[in-house]
Amino acid sequence: MGTWAFLIALLVALLILRFLGQLWSQRHFPPGPLSLPVIGGLWRIVTMLNENILIELAKQYGNICTLWLGHLPLVLLSGYEAVKEGVIxxxxxxxxxxxTPFYTSLGKGRGIALSNGHTWKQQRRFAVVTMRKLGLGKKGMEHQIEEEAQQLVEIFACAKGQPLDPSLPITNAVANVICAVTFGHRYSLEDEKFQKLIEAVNSAIKFVGGIFHVLYEMFPSILKHLPGPHKKVITVSHLVLSYAKEEIKKHKEQLSFHEPQDFMDFYLLQMEKNKNDPNSTFDEENLAYSIQDFFVAGTESTATTLRWALVLLTNHPDIQDKVHKEIEDVFASSQSISYQDLKKVPYTNAVIHEIQRSNYAFFFGAPRQCSEDVKLGGFLLPKGTLVIPDLRSVLLDPKQWETPKEFNPNHFLDKDGNFVTRKEFLPFGAGTRVCLAEQLARIELFIFLIKLLRAFRFQLPEGVKKLSQDPVMGLTFQPPPYKICAVPHSSSS
Known part of the structure; x- marks a missing residue:
């Protein structure tokens, strides 16, 4: 009995020493929840899981704090000043x-979103230049977006003012814009392949940032051998890549890249030009992963913002009516819409910005990793440290916004009603990793909302007093499922 007691006491002493050693090794990192053996600070997340959890952590531990995922330090930047110091x-x-294990297995270091170093710089530079060639901000691209917006108007019109769920039609329309940019053609909404593509993208978005994603990063050697949603995400990723590779094959067979019309054409032409360059990263694998990046990053965020737009405008009919009046006063009988017209509708512009600010589409900004040692807020973060810029906290920062928790378009208007640009408006991120599709998303939001609000007045179904604005948590912050009535304007063109 004495021997067992001694062994147990020895084991406890060793565990305590290891725990104290762990705390000592973490002393140079910013403060944060107590890091327990094995689970780190995960216990803190579980006990206070809600949409404001990162903001609440910052209030307790500071605008630069550390959340330990097992042995993995995750440094959170909260509020405008901390995020600016980090990413700008x-x-x-x-x-x-x-x-990390999951991001490596998902991205393989290829494409744009999850690559680093030479590959990332070359792929991103090419993508930026090519998006300009495709006419981002010019009539060519805008015409394709306007066509999708008109399709959406016609789908809404079929409901004849009766309650409808706009979620799937919106997602399909936005996804078809990405198809037009990357593949050069749109899919029919009934196309089985197109629907599987949308489902695959949605599955990937729902997984990232969830508890199973966190567990995979903490215990990859165990979870990679076990069934679970992490396996499904890798499978759907392969599905998106296989669709991209099918399109690559078609483009090569058609030799369409000699007269490029879409992103894939331009990429294949670049491959041809660089085939003898030993430092080139232009190959079919990087192209397929870049296409995957476009779909994952470019579909859900814009679609989610549009879904929130309809919730907010339906709940605030006075703001909706004011936007509609401004649109009608400016565009009158004009059929075509140009993104340049945004300057003519300052109130509408302010409303679009406020939708993005008040109901930011993501739980947090895309994660970063220190490429070298960096000093933030007086803390030295070693190379390889994971950093999360909490963009949502920037958009809700009470030090920057007059009424951060309210839907208030006046945040972007001066006393004379002119639109005001705000440096604190960072829904697309900032710095070298600013969202590649920012301009595309801005054009989509403008054209889709103008077309919809010219055609319809969005109202609550009979018996419904207000649409819920409590977000459904995930990597993206979705509005709860809802139905609205798209009542045609008698004067709509």
Missing amino acids: DHAEKLSDRPS
């Missing part, structure tokens, strides 16, 4: 994406 003032040092 130290943009180059925080330019890498995480090389």
Whole structure:
């Protein structure tokens, strides 16, 4: 009995020593929840899980704090000043994406969103230039977006003012814009392949940032051998890549890249030009992963913002009516819409910005990884440290916004009703990793909302007093499922 007691006491002493050693090794990191053996600070997340959890952590531990996921330190930047210091003032040092087990298995270091170093720089530079060639901000691209917006108007019109769920039609319309940009054609909404593509993208979005994602990063050697949603995400990722590779094959067979019309054409032409360059990263694998990046990053965020737009405008009919009046006063009988017209409708512009600010589509900003040692807020973060810029906290920062918790378009208007640009408006991120599709998303939001609000007045179904604005948590913050009535304007063109 004495021997067992001694062994148990020895084991407890060793565990205590290991725990104290762990705390000592973590002393240079910013403060945060107590890191327990094995689970780190995960206990804190579980006990206070809600949409404001990261903001609440910052209130308790500071605008730069550390959440330990097992042995993995995750440094959170909260509020405008901390996020600015990280992603703008130290943009180059925080330019890498995480090389964690899940991100590595998902991205393989290829494409744009999850690549680093030479591959990332070459792929991103090419994508930026090519988006300009495709006419981002010009009539060519805008015409394709306007066509999708008109399709959406016609789908809504079929409901004849009766309650409808706009979620799937909106997602399909936005996804078809990405198809037009990357493949050069749109899919029929009934196309089985197209629906599977949308489902695959949705599955990936729902997984990232969830508890199973966190557990996979903490215990990859165990979870990679077990069934679970992490396996499904890798499978659907392969599905998106296989669709991209099918389109690559078609484009090569048609030799369409000699007269490029879409992103894939331009990429294949670049491959041809660089085939003898040993430093080139232009190959079919990087192209397929870049297409995957476009779909994952470019579909859900814009679609979610549009869904929130209809919730907010339906709940605030006075604001909706004011936007509609401004649109009608400016565009009158004009059939075509140009993104340049945004300057003519300052109130509408302010409303679009406020929708993005008040109901930011993501739980937090895309994660970064220190490419070298960096000093933030007086703390030295070693190379390889994961950093999360909490963009939602920036958009709700009470030090920057007059009424951060309210839907208030006046945040973007001066006393004379002119639109005001705000440096604190960072829904697309900032620095070297600013969203590649920012301009595309801005054009989509403008054209889709103008077309919809010219055609319909969005109203609550009979018996419904207000649409819920409590978000459904995930990587994206979705509005709860809802139905609205799209009542045609008698004067709509």
